[in-house]
Amino acid sequence: MICSVLTAKHMESFVDTYKIPRRFSPTLPGSDESAECTPDQIVLYTLVFSSCGVRYPLSPFKIALLRHFGVHFSQPHP
Numbered sequence: 001m002i003c004s005v006l007t008a009k010h011m012e013s014f015v016d017t018y019k020i021p022r023r024f025s026p027t028l029p030g031s032d033e034s035a036e037c038t039p040d041q042i043v044l045y046t047l048v049f050s051s052c053g054v055r056y057p058l059s060p061f062k063i064a065l066l067r068h069f070g071v072h073f074s075q076p077h078p
Helices: 007-017 044-052 061-070
Strands: none
Touching: none
């Protein structure tokens, strides 16, 4: 099991840096919780953003490509 090392302060900085809309209600899992996708929320791994240069908002072109191939934005690799 991998535990999150992100603090609330770092999460706020991450949300601001990558311009993740507040309407998505970003939250950290508790220390005893696992990060799981549900119908109401998704899981984001901060390393993907910092190492791959992912930026929000995704362009219409990127969204069209992802929909065409049926993949999540974290799946394609350079």
